Amino acid sequence: MSSKVWGGRFTASPNQLVEEMNASISFDQALLDEDIEGSIAHVAMLARCGIVEEAEAEKLTEGLKKVHEKVTSGVATFSAQYEDIHMNVEMLLHEEVGELAGKLHTARSRNDQVATDMHLYLKKKVKNIMGLLKDVQHVLCDKAEAHIDTIVPGYTHLQRAQPISFAHHLLAYFWMFQRDTGRLEDSLKRIDVSPLGAGAIAGTTFPIDRTFTAELLGFDEVYPNSMDAVSDRDFIVEFLSNASMLMMHISRLSEEMIIWSSEEFKFVEFDDTFCTGSSMMPQKKNPDMPELLRGKTGRVYGHLMGLLTTLKGLPLTYNKDMQEDKEGMFDAVETLEKSLSVLAPMIESMTVRSEHMYESVKQDYSNATDLADYLVTKGMAFRKAHEVTGKIVLTAIQEKKNLLEVSLEEYQSYSPYIEADIYDFLRPENVVAARDSLGGTAPNQVKKQLNHAKSLLKSNY
Numbered sequence: 001m002s003s004k005v006w007g008g009r010f011t012a013s014p015n016q017l018v019e020e021m022n023a024s025i026s027f028d029q030a031l032l033d034e035d036i037e038g039s040i041a042h043v044a045m046l047a048r049c050g051i052v053e054e055a056e057a058e059k060l061t062e063g064l065k066k067v068h069e070k071v072t073s074g075v076a077t078f079s080a081q082y083e084d085i086h087m088n089v090e091m092l093l094h095e096e097v098g099e100l101a102g103k104l105h106t107a108r109s110r111n112d113q114v115a116t117d118m119h120l121y122l123k124k125k126v127k128n129i130m131g132l133l134k135d136v137q138h139v140l141c142d143k144a145e146a147h148i149d150t151i152v153p154g155y156t157h158l159q160r161a162q163p164i165s166f167a168h169h170l171l172a173y174f175w176m177f178q179r180d181t182g183r184l185e186d187s188l189k190r191i192d193v194s195p196l197g198a199g200a201i202a203g204t205t206f207p208i209d210r211t212f213t214a215e216l217l218g219f220d221e222v223y224p225n226s227m228d229a230v231s232d233r234d235f236i237v238e239f240l241s242n243a244s245m246l247m248m249h250i251s252r253l254s255e256e257m258i259i260w261s262s263e264e265f266k267f268v269e270f271d272d273t274f275c276t277g278s279s280m281m282p283q284k285k286n287p288d289m290p291e292l293l294r295g296k297t298g299r300v301y302g303h304l305m306g307l308l309t310t311l312k313g314l315p316l317t318y319n320k321d322m323q324e325d326k327e328g329m330f331d332a333v334e335t336l337e338k339s340l341s342v343l344a345p346m347i348e349s350m351t352v353r354s355e356h357m358y359e360s361v362k363q364d365y366s367n368a369t370d371l372a373d374y375l376v377t378k379g380m381a382f383r384k385a386h387e388v389t390g391k392i393v394l395t396a397i398q399e400k401k402n403l404l405e406v407s408l409e410e411y412q413s414y415s416p417y418i419e420a421d422i423y424d425f426l427r428p429e430n431v432v433a434a435r436d437s438l439g440g441t442a443p444n445q446v447k448k449q450l451n452h453a454k455s456l457l458k459s460n461y
Contacts, residue, residue, distance in 0.1 A: 024083065025085060027327050033068070036065075044061070044216060046103075049206070049208055056103060063093050063101070067093050067096060070092070085117070113196070115230055115232070118326070132344075133177055136343050137457055142348070143170055143350075143352070144171050144450055147165070147352055150167065152166045153357070162431070164432060165432055166357065173249065175453075176252075180245060187238050187239060191239070192220045193222065194210065194217060195223050197222075233307065240304040240328065240332055243304075247301075250297065251293060254290035257347075261287050265360075266353055270285075270287055273349070293342070300332050300336070303328030303329070303332045307325060310322070310324045365393050365397070367403055368390075371425075375415060404426055408422070
């Protein structure tokens with residue numbers, strides 16, 4: 001005879017390997033808070049609907065609170081024998097209130113119970129991640145405000161393109177993260193739905209009030225279809241998709257910071273507290289933190305693909321495959337929380353080598369576009385101006401001089417349009433300031449952009 005709570009129709013207990021593989025308590029114990037919260041709401045509803053007596057509900061509620069207190073304090077522990085968080089809580093509750101614990105599961109299944117737990121968990125975690133993301137955005141704004149006039153080479157194809165404000169570069173990531181915030185905020189609409197009371201598949205014969213439990217748990221809506229309620233994992237897939245997008249943005253920023261901190265670039269230097277050394281080479285200062293952030297992106301991508309693959313062939317409603325929905329979700333949450341928590345202070349403490357950035361701009365040809373634009377303002381067609389500028393740049397490269405070092409006589413040998421004012425036109429500060437179109441890198445536009453960013457950060461999610 002099986003000792004399991006579902007063992008009434010079985011004549012033998014599960015094989016030991018089956019029991020080990022079937023158990024999920026090793027990871028779903030992370031849902032303790034949500035499981036207790038959901039159970040307390042369920043008990044309140046059972047009493048309100050006359051399914052259990054008020055005195056029984058009070059005893060069950062107090063028992064659940066004691067279970068939570070004992071587990072969190074380490075007095076009570078979970079066992080793989082009871083498979084999951086739900087049955088472990090119920091067994092511990094039995095120790096507190098005796099046979100009355102068996103009434104806790106009236107009018108619900110583990111199917112709607114675990115779905116409720118995950119909705120509650122993810123709702124809380126998404127809001128926390130949004131807060132951590134906001135911290136990163138604040139740091140980006142602060143760093144940008146300090147470097148509006150700092151000029152750095154801008155790149156396309158990782159080749160020098162045009163000089164830009166370093167603040168403009170940093171704020172590009174602010175807007176990426178702002179879109180991530182918007183996606184996370186929008187996903188709460190799908191997370192904030194209660195499956196509690198859907199039962200195993202078809203609802204229940206008891207006169208329950210699902211709207212009441214939803215209100216107690218702070219859900220905005222209730223699933224209108226019991227089958228969808230217990231089988232829906234779209235909200236987790238959506239979270240993992242949003243998490244992957246966010247990690248991709250973190251990874252891109254990390255990649256740039258790794259490049260910037262290299263000896264070849266020398267644009268920034270990380271604080272020692274965010275770097276490590278080499279066990280063999282004593283001179284090394286390795287940017288391990290941004291490298292780890294870049295590396296952990298693949299981990300989150302994997303969780304998204306794993307869950308999509310798990311769900312793609314499942315018939316309605318619940319299948320044991322869906323036990324695989326949790327570990328990836330938990331790990332993605334933890335990865336995001338840790339990544340954002342380290343990213344903010346790492347950027348904040350990063351030293352920006354403004355002078356080296358400026359010297360790098362002075363030694364390149366990223367002001368070539370402005371030479372072409374100069375010729376256009378003098379009356380030359382852009383295509384012709386582009387060709388003439390290309391020839392001037394080629395000669396300058398061959399003679400190992402930048403465009404500010406080309407003599408006026410040399411310039412005029414290519415075009416009589418070029419006059420002495422060309423040198424002022426090509427100065428890095430003026431090249432940057434000239435990009436005064438909406439969203440451009442000119443200090444005037446960057447200040448407007450920064451003010452917009454700050455106003456968004458003041459709003460509540």
